[in-house]
Amino acid sequence: MERIVALARSRIGHSRYQLGSDPTLAPEIVDCSSFTQWAFEQIGVEIPRLSAEQALVATRVTRGNTRPGDLIFMEGRCYRHVPNLPPDHVGHVGIVAEDLTHFIHATHRPNGVHVGLISLIPPWRLRFFGRIEI
Incomplete structure (x- = not known):
C-alpha cells in the first residue's frame, strides 16, 4: 500500500480538478474518485x-486500524443541501497517508490534489475508513 x-503524492500540485471528470483523462484531470481509481489501477487493482x-467494495476498518493506502470516505460538500440523501451518504474519498494523520485527495482547491489533516474533518462529514484488499 x-x-x-507514493503514487498519490506524486500528483500533488500536478493534477487539475474537474467534478465528474472522465477517468481516461487521469491523472492529469481528476475528481476525488477518479484519482483514487487511477492510483489503484497503477498497481493492477480495479475499483469502481x-x-x-x-x-x-471497501472493507470497513476502525480509525485505530487504518494503514497507509486505506481509503477515507466522507460526505461530499456539494451534496450537503441535496434533500432525501441517506444520512451515511458518501460523496468524497481520499487516500490515508503514511503518517496516518493526513490524507491525499483531489478537490476543487487550487492545484487539485493536495494533503489534508484527518483531524480537521468535521465529525458530521467523516463517514468511515475502508481497505481495498490487494
Missing part, C-alpha cells in the same frame, strides 16, 4: 469509478 501513497461505489 505504500506504492498507492464513484466514491459511493468504492465505499461499497
Whole structure:
C-alpha cells in the first residue's frame, strides 16, 4: 500500500480538478474518485469509478486500524443541501497517508490534489475508513 501513497503524492500540485471528470483523462484531470481509481489501477487493482461505489467494495476498518493506502470516505460538500440523501451518504474519498494523520485527495482547491489533516474533518462529514484488499 505504500506504492498507492507514493503514487498519490506524486500528483500533488500536478493534477487539475474537474467534478465528474472522465477517468481516461487521469491523472492529469481528476475528481476525488477518479484519482483514487487511477492510483489503484497503477498497481493492477480495479475499483469502481464513484466514491459511493468504492465505499461499497471497501472493507470497513476502525480509525485505530487504518494503514497507509486505506481509503477515507466522507460526505461530499456539494451534496450537503441535496434533500432525501441517506444520512451515511458518501460523496468524497481520499487516500490515508503514511503518517496516518493526513490524507491525499483531489478537490476543487487550487492545484487539485493536495494533503489534508484527518483531524480537521468535521465529525458530521467523516463517514468511515475502508481497505481495498490487494
